[in-house]
Amino acid sequence: MRVLDSHLHLWDPELLHYTWLEGPLAWLFGETEIEHARIGNATSERAVFVQAETIEDDFLDEVRWVASLAARIGVVGIVAGARLDRGTDTTAHLEGLAAEPLVVGVRHNLQGESDGLAVSAAFVTGAREVAAHGWAFDACIRASQLPEVARLAGAVPELRIVLDHLGKPQVGTADAPVAPTMEWVRDLDDLARHPNVLCKLSGLPAEAGGDWSAEQMHPFLDAAADAFGAERLMWGSDWPVSVIGPAEADDPYANEDGTPMYQPTARSRWADAVSGWAERRGHDVDAIMWRNAEEFYRVGARPPREDAREERPRRGFLGWLRGDRA
Template sequence: MLIDAHHHLWRIARNDYGWLTPDEGFLYRDYVPEHFKPILDAHDIARAVVIQAAPSLAETEFLLSLTDAHPYLGAVVGWVDFADRNTPQTLDQFSAHPKFRGVRPMIQDIAEDTWMLREELSGTFVALAERGLSFDALIQPRHLATLIELVSRYPSLRVAINHCGKPEVRAWQVGNADFNAWQAGMTELARHPNVFCKLSALPTRAAPGWTAETFSPYVDVLLTAFGPTRLMWASDWPILERNGRYDDWFHVARALLPESTHADVFGATAKSFYRIDQVCPRAVA
């Protein structure tokens, strides 16, 4: 079964996205399941994981409601307030829904690079680990050292690094200091067996006109570090369309990976990590 491990859906009228303004051009319109399902069908993709795009509890409720009418939505990664003492109870409420699998704070938009390590957030990280829920890490290269510290603190926390850690493909030269630091950070994170990585967003991190050759060094690093059973392909649709087409990214990614890895990277890893089509255990201590 093929799975797209990361995409977004939104309705402009909900008005809690913040970042989504008319300045975003073609993205400033509704993106709903009816727009996305034909794209998946064209590539024989059976399930997709929908990820929060707004920092609100209402966003999580909205995404969960979409799964009720659209079975192809295999899992929801929502949002909670990590600093709220009531968040463990909120997680329990969301976990009553069979498609709720985890949360994602919008770390890349937080000015404090070490925000993840704040003491007042520890209760939420512990609650996620106890409940077997995942933490989607929306980081940039500047956050690598902090995330390494975080996963050391919470060794049972299930972590999915979003978008390859967002390397600056358009600006870096392979083998320079920035590339090497990213490679070292991702390799260190991969030493933790609870940390997974999404092969996504390389097109939007690259200059226009990218090819398979553009991404080959990055894919090699990630496949070597995480292996196919902890690497999962994702489109990041519709953000992807800022600098690429679904079809092109899907086929380039498949061409870059050995055929022997396809079953895992394009399906089995995401199915296992997000427990798609499974009952999610609620192992509350």
């Protein structure tokens, strides 16, 4: 099975600035870390990097850092951070991003924004500029914001939009699963009526706090398939956000107090869960795990570029697991 991960994060808190990292996530997740999280049964593995919510001043530096790693880790496209509601500042930022060959899309993280921003005149203007550059837009929202993204899709039909994490519905946990709500299914169906919108099968493990089962997720995957069709779905790992939770069985580094920690096999487990579901349902597994993301982000003929980088001392989570926690 070949895998094009449509939603991979990387970060380096010693190089860039983040205000949201805490606990097991507040460490470097870069080249070495992703090499230890490869998908076990993948015959070929590539990824699209999605901006990791640095501070705004670091958006362009984040792109350049990831581009410097891309060839070695298999990143074939970058979804860059951008604010689309800043008028001439938005225009200038997008022009700066246009000089970076690996940029294939942008994300203005909407999940914490006030109601109405995504359909404001300033945002719609910025969205049209994104489309004019030939880029896609990642919509990271909460379930209540699905109607707003549908309005954006209608206002800018030339903009390719992908819904991150199925709109973050409540899923419960493995022991206490929650069924999809009628409101979420309705709003997902309404969004899918816009042909310029696709959906990422990503992020649900994080919504379960890392305590999930494949069977628990099937109703949500089924709802997405019913709404979008398999030809508009793409798999994403949401690594490393979606690999934090209770210790996996037989993990020698498990926290004695039971607090959440990094789950070494969770990325592979999520790939297996989605590909196994797709196969059982008779969906095109290669389309969901590779081809749809390749076509949406237009990365089929885009090899990673090789850039030099300066070696620096590392403080990644692997060192943290081994006791380097000072």
